[in-house]
Amino acid sequence: MKRHPSLPRQIGHDLRTVGLIPLILLVLVLVSALSVVYTTQLSRQLVSRQDQLLMEKDNLDIEWRNLILEETALSEHSRVESMAIKRGLIRPGAKDEVIVSLK
Secondary structure (H helix, E strand, O other): OOOOOOHHHHHHHHHHHHOOHHHHHHHHHHHHHHHHHHHHHHHHHHHHHHHHHHHHHHHHHHHHHHHHHHHHHHOOHHHHHHHHHHOOOOOOOHHHOOOOOOO
16 A cells, blocks of 8 residues: 655645745735735725714704804894893993093
């Protein structure tokens, strides 16, 4: 019965006959493939984060517009005047006005 060489011995023999360059190239190809996978994952995470930030920006823009509308409504002349009348405030006369000049 003919005995077959062991697997490690066969691999060693194949490496000696083929050479080291194909093995190095194989390792480099694997490293490159893993780098592509890693970079793609990072890119997807960044795109997802960008989408979240854009949604947050849109929500803040909406809130800002609502606050501007509220400020405009609260500072309308007629509203301020009616609140002053309710509180018993009156417009000062000409003799009660004081003019301050800045030099």
